[in-house]
Amino acid sequence: MSVPDVDSVAKALVDVLKKTQDKSWTTFAPDELALLLSAFSPTHPSSLHSKAYIVLSAFCQRRRVEASTLEEGTQAICKTFEIPVSSRIADTEEREVVAGLAFLAALFDVDHLSASAIFQHDGLVESVMDALDLFPKSRNVEISVAHLLGRAAGQKACRALLGKDHRNWLEWKSRQKDDPELRAAAAVAMVKLAKGSNLDAAEVGGPAEQSMDDSELAGLMKGLVLDSRETSSLADAVEGLAYLSTNPSVKEMLSRDTAFLSKLFSLVPRRKGAPAPSLEDVAGSPLYGIVVIIANLCSYRPRLSPEEAQMAKLRRMAKASKSAGGSQAKEPEEDPLDNDDRVQERGRRILQAGAMEALTSAVRATDSRAVRSLVGKAILSLVEDKDNRENVLQAGGAKALTTIIQGILPPPNSSDVNRSPQLEASDFEPIQALAKLAITAAPVQVFGPNEGAIYDAIRPFALMVTHPNANLLQRFEAMMALTNLSSQSPEAATRIARAEGLMNKVELLMLEDHTLVRRAATELVCNLVAGCEEIFNKWGGEKNSASKSKLQVLLALCDVDDLPTRLAASGALASLTASPEACASLVELQNERHRVLSILGQLVDPTVVSRPPGDDDDEEGEAELQSDHGLVHRGIVCLRNFFFGIENKAAQLEIAAESNRVGVVRALVLAVKNCAQNTSSPILRPAAEALKWLLEHGVEIPV
Template sequence: MLSTDLEVDLDTILKKSQEKSWNTLLQDELNLLVTAFLPSQPLTIRSKAYIGVSAFCQRLRETSGKPDEATDAIARALGPAIISRLAETDEQNVISGLTFLTALFQVDWQAASAIFTQDGAIESVFDGADLFPKSSDISIALAQLLGQAVGHKTCRVAVPPQYIEWLESKSRQNADAATRAAAAVALIKLSRGSESDASEIGGSEGPSSSSSSDELMKLMKGLVVEGLNISSLSDAVEGLAYLSVDPKFKEQLSSDVTFLSRLFSLIPHKPSASTDTPEAGMSPIYGTVLIISNLCAYRPKLSQEEAQIAKLRRMAKVPGKGQPEEDPEVSKLEDEEHVQERGRRLIEAGVLGALSAAVKATDSRAVRLLVGKALLSLVEDKENRGKVLQSGGAKALMTIIHGVLPSPTSSTQPHNLSPLHTLDLEPIQALAKLAITASPVQVFGPNEGALYDAIRPFALMLVHPTSNLLQQFEAIMALTNLSSSSPEAADRIAKAEGLMNKVELLMLENHTLIRRASTELICNIVAGSEEVFNRYGGERNASAKSKLQVLVALCDLDDLPTRLAASGALATLTAAPEACQSLLELQTERHHVLPIFAQLVDPTIVPLPDESGNEDVVEEIRSPTQGDPGLVHRGVVCIRNFVVGVEDSAARKELALEAQRLGLVQALARVFKDNSADRSAPVLRSAAEALKCMMECGVSITA
């Protein structure tokens, strides 16, 4: 059948698959799908066939009650066509049976495994090798099928030793590079799977190969460097993708400049037609990016709970049960220093250009998310961030992020935060790291639209239910940087759905860095967003009063940056008389507002006893920074605004007298005197106005 006719017939099947009642394949349709996976068919035909088989399997799973019942239904529908072709004496029929089963493993591995492990099925699979011992097409198809099958334990344990010996012999021959590569990939998967089987407590070991990983690594690397044909290249890249998780091989591969140069060249620098079919899953682009991601990946950072569980598992391991202790030398290769050095070697070899090219070359979600993961690892090292920006890394990350972010639900909700998968947060986190250490212009360029576009993903990462503390911290830091660029940016950040509630909650977090970053973001938003300013300082209600109370409390912590941010926010908010009135109520109720402001100006000021004789102590024991100029300036502004902003003259006089009892008046006088030589000092005017107001209230000034 001509490929054009075959494509038309495949289009007909795909059209039928959209019908709700469709759940069967006619015999002619099944025959069509089976032959569509022959190596001689063009990529467009195989891609459409993948979609057709996937749609059929998905429909049966949707209409069947239980997963096992769906697996049996798919196996019954497709199995006979596969087994009958494997029993044929015609070479093309045998190849079509092998390639179709290989494709089914990529679409629905449960059903494919059920067919592969049927009585007599494995023997039928190898009958073709006996009938056509000199056929390279049969050998390649068989090796590729085994490469898929041994990736699953149920199939792995069913493969007889003689078939593993067949793979080993094919991996050692030099006559056919494509067969050699496919066999080597199968052996690598078998070896990795057997190791996984052995590590399971009480699990049985699967069959293992005698070919060493070192030999297979050398073979795979040589095939990439030689680049003889696309088939062997694809298999070699897939094999290296499995091997490159080993720290020893990470060091070898990242140190071979010739190999890296050849590997990066596999990524085209022009857009290519791509799909998310299973066949595209292990394309040279995907495999190459996966290798890159493995080479520069850091060990996962475990929480305290996860680290404790891992420790208990290590303690529970029984010697001699296939669970050897980790080699200290191998473990050392995964420390931060070695990972950073591998990343720098990759950058030196041109990996940044390859990653940017991968984003342009394909719209595959899987490939782009892997690029985001690789860039996240590379920007973990601060020394790499400038190079990533220079190579267009920020633009590549924005492209990836735009591809994974769902569209807002409506035009009236530009900041709608639709849920994302946890893996989708990795490119956002990578962009956040860049936005933390560079100015917004350096990261997003002069176009404000690009900067505004980054607000939504950062806000989403902050409020996402699966984001960890580090991701939340970096999202806040990035948003803080953006909010400082313009009032418009600050206002847009404040309007992101769920953001303000999350940040206000994190201001109470015990983690110092999280609390500090949240307070700094609030300080910027209060200064830039009129709406937030009014919500904190321009309204007289319990909510605004509570927010001000939190900021006052944060001014009294043992963390200078947090105190600077909180007092900065209050210096802005106290410009509103409503905020001053709320603070006056807090002062009347708790007697702590003025003492905390006073300690910003002079940390030696001690709170006075309250009416019960107890000091108005703070929640945390503090060793204040003596005379920090930033705190002094903010404290003077807060006091000036507070005293002047209280409209009731009797209340203002009481505040002035309280300030005198605390020693605050004398502290303000000293600040004025110390800065009087510099008439342009920002603190001078505020100190003078505060003292003037207090003098009008009958307080005498003595320095």
């Protein structure tokens, strides 16, 4: 039988692909199906495999879209491929056997559900192993079998069909040194089979599978990366290391090998503007595996809440007890190689080796959401260490994160923009990483001189504050980032204030029990009050019950025991008291609750101003309210503005008398005396003006 040349096969595949795009197309003609089944053979170049992957993917996607259920789609794909694949693998001609094995391995890459169903077909696994006996010296058969077993080992239902004979064969081939490509393929299959079997055993509380040591396998894979020139063996070795790099000892070994890291990172295309690999390149490319390795090397243990930590402990104890046959078992200890200090060291080592350049290049090299999501996860781990953030920025980390985020969120002009996107927990990782960068660096350093990039960052940060799937830490960091952006310009502050649902959520978070979250929300409001006219009006520039309630919240936050929160709340009040409407609301609050003057006076001097009514017995709170120069300045400005903003004559006299009674006058006098030697102090003028106002309204000022 004549074998068509590669160019003819490639042209025929392009024609088949065009047909799959036609709405009237139903299925492959017999010659088209035969062509596709043979196109993945290892004797063909990778360029042909790429075209075949596109055709196969287009067909499977079409069947999935047409099907009403997942199972129906799987059955439709199996109906097309199951018989021709099974018959080829059971054939007595080597070329047909190799074609069947290679095609089924490729189908696992494109649609693992249908591939798993075909693999579980009666007699297929036996036919795979029979092929090794039928062609004992065929390199192509052995490589194809190793690749197929590796793909099957990644699926639980298929792993159950792989027994001791399969494991022994894979281990034998992974130890031979004559064929690096076969060695890599067999070793990857062993790794996936061992890791998967251990997970299966853990689910049922059974014993873990004993196999080659992870370090030994990792050393084998590492050597293949360093020495191999074969693309397929490189891809296999990288895939194996992606699995193995979850082991803390393997992480340490890989992170300390500079030569290996340099070779690994060099596999990522670096040329800016290089064409992005499409789906056909992903299956045979090591790019995804490289990013997995980087993410694993720098990943921290999950931060668990106390409740989550307790539940995890109970689960570990239950599994340990079950595996010990019901006897009391000691809880397994966490590996010290995975503690935060060791992870931090690994992160710094791989950054020095060029990990960040590899990650940013990966974002340029592909539009694969899976790859980009992992890049976001890796960068989030790296920027956890503040010392790394400058290096991340210099390597283009902020731009890479922005690109990833743009791929996650619908565009601003989309009809979905006003609806909360369906985001998974992993979707917030690149946003959180960008927020960390925006917290510790000036907006221009992070986003560049183009203000448009700063404005574009507002939406994802606001979404991370408001989205129900974001956690409290993410909300905190998003508010910190927005606070930094709001100081860039009035336009930035106004855009932040107008972000849908943001201000309502921030107001709720100002009442949060968690000190840091409450502080971040208050600091954001302080910046927006000063930078955005709309927020200024809503919080005090307009006389209504809503602004009065907001002022009451700010007053209460001026009296908490967290200094930064008091500074932010009093700073917001210092701005708002420039409005007569805000001052009128404060007069009402003073008449209703008798707390305004006491709270503002305690900002100036908590030792001479009486505690607000109801707080006199709070000795602990009284002891913790300490004086601070920033509080003194803000308190004096608030009092000065408050006094001059009262327009009602009777109210002026009442406020003056009450100020004297609670000790505000004395606090102002002491503040002026403390600055007697510093005539340039910013508090002198507002304090003197406040005292003058009090004197004009019948208060005797002590000398």
